[in-house]
Amino acid sequence: MAEPVDAILAFHNAFRNDMGQIDTAALDSARGKEGLAAAIERFRFFNEVLVWHADGEELAIFPALEEVAPLVAEAYAKDHRGLDAAFDELNTSYIARDPLRIARATAAFRFHLMIHLYKEDTHLYRIFRERIPLPQQGKAVGIMASAVPQERFSEVVMWLVPLLEQEDRENMIQIWHTMMPAPAFAGVKELIKKAVGSDWAELTRRIPTLDE
Numbered sequence: 001m002a003e004p005v006d007a008i009l010a011f012h013n014a015f016r017n018d019m020g021q022i023d024t025a026a027l028d029s030a031r032g033k034e035g036l037a038a039a040i041e042r043f044r045f046f047n048e049v050l051v052w053h054a055d056g057e058e059l060a061i062f063p064a065l066e067e068v069a070p071l072v073a074e075a076y077a078k079d080h081r082g083l084d085a086a087f088d089e090l091n092t093s094y095i096a097r098d099p100l101r102i103a104r105a106t107a108a109f110r111f112h113l114m115i116h117l118y119k120e121d122t123h124l125y126r127i128f129r130e131r132i133p134l135p136q137q138g139k140a141v142g143i144m145a146s147a148v149p150q151e152r153f154s155e156v157v158m159w160l161v162p163l164l165e166q167e168d169r170e171n172m173i174q175i176w177h178t179m180m181p182a183p184a185f186a187g188v189k190e191l192i193k194k195a196v197g198s199d200w201a202e203l204t205r206r207i208p209t210l211d212e
């Protein structure tokens, strides 16, 4: 059974996956390969989601953690400012149309992101899981989700789902199902169907209620 925090960990995996592809495209482009603009430009939406995610953590997760583990979250908020700086450098490089500088910026962004997410998964969210009762975990994750502007939610679903492995997809679907009113979940189900394409059969095999 998925726990609320599994939704956050799924987003972390999507960030890793997307940034990995962006960085690879930037390196190939710096080496002279053509036709990678769209792959590199994914960094814009990637960063929008990353900022909503970080804002949500700072709004809901870090204050909850402060109660049970004082002074831990402060370091992670500082990491977030480092991610902001990494984006600014990438954005400036992209506007300058400088392939080598873009590739250096994606490499730096990727490295900082990977270390940050690794620390969150194995330290910050370990403390969160161990010291905060499950109902409060769910409440915090619910508040965090509100950091995504309502009118952009479907874009987030369409971005997220293709970047996930089956297990994370399954967890996300379970969590959305539990947290959303039925009509909203029905809408999300349609988006997921569109996002996964031919993987829909495998998903409904794993979650038979999805096809009802």
Ligand SMILES: [Fe+2]
Pocket (backbone or CB within 6 Å): 054, 057, 076, 080, 116, 120
């Ligand atoms: Fe974070």
